[in-house]
Amino acid sequence: MNALYSVLVVLALVLAGLAGGRVEAGRAVLTLAVPYAALAIFLVGFFARVLRWAWVPVPFHIPTTCGQQKALAWIKPSKVDNPSSRWGVFARMAAEILLFRSLFRNNRARMAEKRLILGESKYLWLGALAFHWALLLIQLRHLRLFIEPVPAWIDGLERLDSFFQVGAPQIYLSDVIVLAALAYLLYRRFRDPAVRFISLFTDYFALFLLLGVAVSGVLMRYFVRVDILSVKQFALSLAAFHPIDPSTLNPLFLAHLLLVCTLAAYFPFSKLMHMGGVFLSPTRNLANDSRRRRHVNPWNYPVKKHTYAEWEEEFRDKLKAAGIPLEADDAGNARTN
Amino acid sequence: MSVEAVIVERWVDRALKSYPSEMHSFLGGEKDPFRNPVGNTFRENLAALVHELLGTMDKEKIAGALDGLVRLRAVQNFTPGEALHFVFDLRPVIGEVSGAISDPLQSRIDELALMAFDQYMSCRERIFELRINELRMWARSAAAGEGGTP
């Protein structure tokens, strides 16, 4: 049901984009109001959300330790999985963000009958990693639309990306990977009943939306052949806050644009915020040094305690009978026995 | 695949149906015995049972394999009937695979069922025994403490 709804919403968006591209008013809305509004919502929403997290204190020092602690000098600590220094934390976060270290932990590659078996859970890591990296690459490639002249490093990236040159136009590896990875992630959500059990509308919606963006983009590049020059002109004008007349733009491009805008506007309200959140996770971004350095809780407050004096008072007779040294009858003098 | 292997596979499949359907692909799919102890218990022990049923009916081996399964089922959220239903799942499986079940095999399955009942009961008794032991131990220590909140 959730999946169905989300497909419908995405399809509606596509249709709105295609239809809107055919009338002038629609074009104006799609190319002016929507992109700026989406951008504004994205920026404000994203930073508001991150700031709200950052605003909330971290009262306790709770890293999840995934390796040997640094304690005795002669026992080798696990510097990354159980960092004790800032550099260790940096490495841990880098491994987490760039390589998805924790997801990789899932991978217990086993040798069985002399064959390396990669099970389902390994593909989750692979799929997720491939998806995120390819997406990053694609976004960087898109920068060429917004910058004139195109910086050399973007050209370099593109050459790298089209390394396996097949036919013309060159096929970007990242396009293939993004589609494959998205398809896999979607397939996994459907196929694994346990994951399906926990999946919400937003989980499917995010996937379908991304898929919509990717497919429309691929269609434009390889099949419908949108006039890239007019797109770039439009993008540059948008970036310069001087939008030009969008009449030359292809409806498919408008659909693509609408999907991207929806994604951007939806981003701050969704789980996609994990992109910002992962940096703040207190089980990962703290060094395991809570015994070495005191962690301060800004809202630490006094609590009701059962003090020693009360305790001694309550059990005085029994303490005495047992011959346990007392405070009160000894006038505070230190006693040793 | 040998007939035996087919029977085992289908039996495991059917038996795991006693868990919520969200669990099937994990229980049936994950092969690491430590990541998936429940699924592994079924695979290993049902295979052993089939081997004995079609083979020599070694009482010890059957008891061992049955024990692994019943011990697990006895603590999970099942009625006794549900817990032991896996034994009877074998009939339709053999029916599917070889058309009919020979009389000797029928009675072997019956025997299996009876053994399973015995083991189930002893597992449940064991649980209550263990419970009582714990209670007793705590009571003893509590008495030593003669305390607690007023």
Place this chain on the structure above:
Amino acid sequence: MPETLVQIEPKPPRGDWRNPKVEFRKGAMCYSAAAKNLTYLGLPNPRAWQPADSDWKLPPDWKKIILDGMKDRLAKYRSFRLFMDICVRCGACADKCHFYLGTADPKNMPVARAELIRSVYRRYFTLTGRLFGSLAGGRELTEDVIKEWFYYFYQCTQCRRCSVFCPYGIDTAEITLIGRELLNLIGCNINWVMEPVANCYRTGNHLGIQPHGFKDSIDFAADEASEITGLDIEVPINRKGAEILFVMPSADYFATPHYYTLLGYMMLFREIGLDYTVSAYASEGGNFGSFASHELMKRLNAKIYDEARRLGVKWILGGECGHMWRVLHQYMDTMNGPADFLEVPVSPITGTVFEHARSTKMVHICEFTADLIHHGKIKLDPRRNDHWTVTYHDSCNPARGMGLLEEPRYILNHVSRRFHEMPENTIREQTFCCGSGAGLGTDENLEVRLRGGFPRANAVKYVKQKHGVNLLTCICAIDKATLPTLLEYWVPGVEVGGIHELVGNALVMTGEKERTTDLRGEPLAREEVMAGGESEAAHA
């Protein structure tokens, strides 16, 4: 005859997880906290009720209390707020929970456990949830939801295994603790947590053993240690001016097999001539408060520093206990520090400065002993443990809340010649919980514990079959209290013991009489010793 009469249907799917109905079954649930305990601690809504009742006698404004409580905590704990927001429901944590594996209940997936509260968060605290309700994954807060929380938050042992595998480090243990805090606000708690808390608050230890009882137990153990070794062993209590305050979980002096570990500590301290004291006031290191709320955790934990200050010790040494060490390592200094009245711990025997405990001033006994062994300060005869083939169970908290992995292994390798690890994905940071932690280790909950302990037992069974393991060692009082029962059921023939029990066995003390039995009074395997020694040599 209707054919369906005896048909037993396959279990239906759980269906929509939003349906909160749960069924409390005898033998698989914890009893509610007795009113007297709540009253004593000054906690809200003390009353007589049981989880299986249909009416839980919640306060009339319970819904407001819960929502206010959530709001409060969302503003105080970044962990809580963040974990509510960023889960992508990838399911990587799903099959990591021992309760999920043992119960085969999909709602026991860590992510599903968190969703129980996350759905309420979305409904009441996010824009999309308020606008779109269930489409945005929101869920109304009803009494059934409260019951469901109770059911599943008391089916989580706060072991943090899920957190190891989550790409964002989402720690369901943290969510469970906060969930329990919320339940506490309306008086829905379990007795096995609240009674120990109340007792500990009043007398200093979980069982409510009063000071003279405490002294009796300690003296009794000291006598027994003296008898075994033929040496004069005494344990000072509340002695001012000692160098070190030793704090252990109370089970060490009132329960078996913990008791043998206590004998081990005593013998070790006597052998190295440690200047220490134990305290009758702070006679509990274990902290059941940490299973109920941060505040109770702090209220109980405060005694340790207070007592150290009163007694004028230099630093604190802590015994074998899991959740005790989670609190000592990650919370104590923050909550009740700074401990500026203590000194940076230095081993009086080896001179090692425990730099890593420079602020908290508290050292783990395994760190302390490993250091002794490394410097050759104690003489050990591992052959005295030859009747044990040993494996080591990493207790969750020292493993995932501290990283104490190698120290106990180092000790084990010096006190035992027959040590075998369990499979790799069931130890160290991936260790499987005993299934009875976080206050669930009570007899009325035995069936749930047996389910949760199954993955651990399954690995124990493997090493038993492969290597003939007959002793599972661990450094956690809850393990020692609950694993014997679990293993008796799942893997009969494997006993449970502490690291320092084996240290006590192996420790060759100056002037001791010849030992013929181990600390449990079981005869040492002298003949085997020789045979084993030779085959070992041949092996090398």
